[in-house]
Amino acid sequence: METVPLTHILFVSTALFCIxxxxxxxxxxLITMLMAIELIxxxxxxxxxxxxxxxxxxxxDGIFFVIFIITIAAAEAAVAIAIIINQYRTHQSIDVxxxxxxxx
Amino acid sequence: xSNYSYIALIPLLPLASFILLGLWGRKYFKTSAGIIxxxxxxxxxxxxxxxxxxxxxxxxxxxxxxxxxEVLKYTWLQFSPGLSIDMGFLLDPISIxxxxxxxxxxxxxxxxxxxxMKGEERFATYYSFLGLFTFSMLGLVLxxxxxxxxxxxxxxxxxxxxLIGFYYDRPxxxxxxxxxxxxxxxxxxxxxxxILILGFYGGTLDFGTLLQRLTSIQSSExxxxxxxSFLGVSMxxxxxxxxxxxxxxxxxxxxxxIWLPDAMEGPTPVSALIHAxxxxxxxxxxxxxxxxxxxxxxxxxQVVAYAGILSALLAAIIACxxxxxxxxxxxxxxxxxxxxxxxxxxSGYGESKGLGYTASMFHLFTHAFFKSLLFLCAGSxxxxxxxxxxxxxxxxxxxxxxxxxxxxxxxxxxxxxxPFAGFFSKEGILMATYESNKFIFFIxxxxxxxxxxxxxxxxxxxxxxxxxxxxxxxxxxxxxxxxVPLIILTACSILAGFVPFSKLITTDGIPLEEHxxxxxxxxxxxxxxxxxxxxxxxxxxxNTRPQKLSQSLGTLYIAAKRKFYIDEVxxxxxxxxxxxxxxxxxxxxxxxxxxxxxxxxxTVTGKTSQGIKGLQSGSVQNYALYFFSGIAAxxxxxxxxxx
Numbered sequence: 001m002e003t004v005p006l007t008h009i010l011f012v013s014t015a016l017f018c019i020x021x022x023x024x025x026x027x028x029x030l031i032t033m034l035m036a037i038e039l040i041x042x043x044x045x046x047x048x049x050x051x052x053x054x055x056x057x058x059x060x061d062g063i064f065f066v067i068f069i070i071t072i073a074a075a076e077a078a079v080a081i082a083i084i085i086n087q088y089r090t091h092q093s094i095d096v097x098x099x100x101x102x103x104x
Numbered sequence: 105x106s107n108y109s110y111i112a113l114i115p116l117l118p119l120a121s122f123i124l125l126g127l128w129g130r131k132y133f134k135t136s137a138g139i140i141x142x143x144x145x146x147x148x149x150x151x152x153x154x155x156x157x158x159x160x161x162x163x164x165x166x167x168x169x170x171x172x173x174e175v176l177k178y179t180w181l182q183f184s185p186g187l188s189i190d191m192g193f194l195l196d197p198i199s200i201x202x203x204x205x206x207x208x209x210x211x212x213x214x215x216x217x218x219x220x221m222k223g224e225e226r227f228a229t230y231y232s233f234l235g236l237f238t239f240s241m242l243g244l245v246l247x248x249x250x251x252x253x254x255x256x257x258x259x260x261x262x263x264x265x266x267l268i269g270f271y272y273d274r275p276x277x278x279x280x281x282x283x284x285x286x287x288x289x290x291x292x293x294x295x296x297x298x299i300l301i302l303g304f305y306g307g308t309l310d311f312g313t314l315l316q317r318l319t320s321i322q323s324s325e326x327x328x329x330x331x332x333s334f335l336g337v338s339m340x341x342x343x344x345x346x347x348x349x350x351x352x353x354x355x356x357x358x359x360x361x362i363w364l365p366d367a368m369e370g371p372t373p374v375s376a377l378i379h380a381x382x383x384x385x386x387x388x389x390x391x392x393x394x395x396x397x398x399x400x401x402x403x404x405x406q407v408v409a410y411a412g413i414l415s416a417l418l419a420a421i422i423a424c425x426x427x428x429x430x431x432x433x434x435x436x437x438x439x440x441x442x443x444x445x446x447x448x449x450x451s452g453y454g455e456s457k458g459l460g461y462t463a464s465m466f467h468l469f470t471h472a473f474f475k476s477l478l479f480l481c482a483g484s485x486x487x488x489x490x491x492x493x494x495x496x497x498x499x500x501x502x503x504x505x506x507x508x509x510x511x512x513x514x515x516x517x518x519x520x521x522x523p524f525a526g527f528f529s530k531e532g533i534l535m536a537t538y539e540s541n542k543f544i545f546f547i548x549x550x551x552x553x554x555x556x557x558x559x560x561x562x563x564x565x566x567x568x569x570x571x572x573x574x575x576x577x578x579x580x581x582x583x584x585x586x587x588v589p590l591i592i593l594t595a596c597s598i599l600a601g602f603v604p605f606s607k608l609i610t611t612d613g614i615p616l617e618e619h620x621x622x623x624x625x626x627x628x629x630x631x632x633x634x635x636x637x638x639x640x641x642x643x644x645x646x647n648t649r650p651q652k653l654s655q656s657l658g659t660l661y662i663a664a665k666r667k668f669y670i671d672e673v674x675x676x677x678x679x680x681x682x683x684x685x686x687x688x689x690x691x692x693x694x695x696x697x698x699x700x701x702x703x704x705x706x707t708v709t710g711k712t713s714q715g716i717k718g719l720q721s722g723s724v725q726n727y728a729l730y731f732f733s734g735i736a737a738x739x740x741x742x743x744x745x746x747x
Binding site for chain 2: 099
């Protein structure tokens with residue numbers, strides 16, 4: 001069976017990371033930004049899995065990290081959505097630029 | 105040995121009265137404050153009389169000498185195993201004598217003030233201050249170590265400040281209070297350094313141990329303190345002189361006396377208590393307390409003697425020219441304290457050499473009575489005439505018979521006319537001086553004649569001179585509470601001289617046999633009588649002779665009337681020299697360099713924050729951008745630059 005080379009997988013994960021970054025900085029909608037952050041996290045997950053498989057095939061450390069990250073991402077999504085709901089209640093919008101009162 | 109723990113109550117009762125009246129006086133004790141203060145003082149006085157009785161006549165003597173008793177002593181602040189500040193009460197002949205004098209005079213003043221300060225707005229405050237003062241003074245004389253005395257010394261200064269400035273709506277009173285505080289504080293600066301020197305070399309602050317170590321020639325402490333020297337003078341002399349400087353400040357000796365005449369701005373009973381009978385003799389008491397040490401050092405004793413005689417003479421000359429009744433009395437106080445000081449200065453230690461010491465303490469004792477009597481009489485005169493100036497008085501002898509009698513007795517006593525109190529103590533001083541220093545003796549003789557002259561100048565100008573104007577008689581001599589202290593003090597001024605002092609207080613505690621030499625007394629008494637006759641001739645009836653006399657004396661008279669320009673010298677030194685040469689440059693440095701550097705720092709910080717505050721934009725995505733750039737920078741550093 002032909003195996004996929006590591007570089008291809010890294011390429012996918014880098015692309016995913018860059019898309020996430022791009023989304024995070026260009027979108028003004030908080031939910032979209034949350035989705036962008038999830039993309040970044042998942043690009044990291046791919047890296048972990050890939051390196052685990054190619055460098056230390058008989059260990060599971062990378063997989064454990066991924067499970068941890070998925071768990072934390074779930075918690076983070078709950079917190080983020082709570083923040084978004086609260087912003088909607090106070091500002092009647094979920095546009096990030098409508099909430100810039102905390103400044104100098 | 106009986107139990108002397110009740111001694112603690114003597115200072116604590118006035119303290120209780122201070123706290124009670126200070127906290128709740130204005131609300132609850134507006135009129136009864138006088139009674140409360142007087143009652144607490146009465147209890148203190150009775151206790152101290154009892155203590156004096158049991159110490160002197162029952163059980164104070166050990167092997168024929170009066171020893172020291174320490175009561176309720178405990179360690180307050182431990183510096184090192186050998187050095188600590190203790191608190192406690194020290195009983196020996198002089199401290200017992202002082203608590204009797206202080207509590208008694210204070211009681212008289214409390215009683216007198218009930219009438220004198222009646223209707224005063226801050227009546228209760230006045231009594232609370234009196235309580236504070238009495239507490240501190242009693243604490244001062246009962247101190248067991250030199251640092252404890254210093255603490256009470258400052259407390260006394262504070263209460264004196266409060267009482268001089270009692271009429272704080274009068275600018276002159278405020279200025280006088282400030283002056284008194286600053287001058288005595290300046291002197292206490294020397295006192296503190298002196299304490300440190302003695303404590304450093306002696307290795308202890310406790311009076312008993314200190315004196316014991318530094319007066320035995322073989323002890324290592326004595327050798328080290330006499331070996332060490334600064335500017336060619338041994339550290340022992342330095343320490344004693346600096347301690348004496350503190351004493352000279354409190355006791356208004358030349359040249360630190362300038363605060364005392366101004367301190368007369370306070371209520372008159374306060375002058376009687378603080379600036380005549382008790383606080384100003386604290387310096388004398390201090391020297392007496394450390395006397396065995398002073399006796400080890402001739403140079404320091406010489407300074408004490410000459411500072412004393414100079415103050416006595418100068419003050420007596422100035423007193424002859426003043427017209428404010430309280431100022432005359434203030435200068436007379438200064439002169440009498442000079443007497444006590446030089447008596448200590450010419451004294452030696454042990455047996456008959458210590459006559460000067462005994463005489464000095466005796467004079468302190470008798471002076472307290474007749475001087476407080478003089479001041480209280482002055483108080484009742486001012487109460488009647490509403491003026492301090494002798495020119496507004498005259499012919500008062502029929503209007504105020506009690507005061508007249510008291511004043512006359514006090515004048516006779518201070519002039520040293522037998523058989524009144526001052527005679528015995530002054531004879532003692534003159535005798536001791538005659539035996540050790542002839543030069544000082546002749547000046548002292550002259551000063552004592554001057555004393556008689558200015559006191560009777562005062563007496564005749566107030567009570568004789570011209571007819572009293574009738575309009576001033578709208579109220580009589582004052583209430584009973586004002587007369588009773590006068591009568592009691594008059595009795596004391598007559599009788600205090602008969603106390604067999606040399607049997608009670610001597611340098612080494614061993615009683616001495618008294619030997620009065622009547623032939624010796626002829627000269628001083630004769631001179632005093634002559635001076636009284638001269639004063640009677642000049643001032644008994646209104647005439648022009650005093651003016652002629654003062655004109656013929658010319659510059660001397662003017663210089664004396666201007667108090668020998670000492671105040672002006674101080675003003676010149678402080679305002680012209682100190683302010684211009686030190687004060688103004690220091691102010692310039694403070695304003696420009698110190699403030700400038702702080703301002704510069706503030707400006708730089710402000711400008712920087714102005715510049716970078718835009719970063720804190722409030723936009724989440726900006727923060728995310730900074731975060732990622734930070735991570736990227738760290739990544740670059742870790743990957744490429746971290747070797």
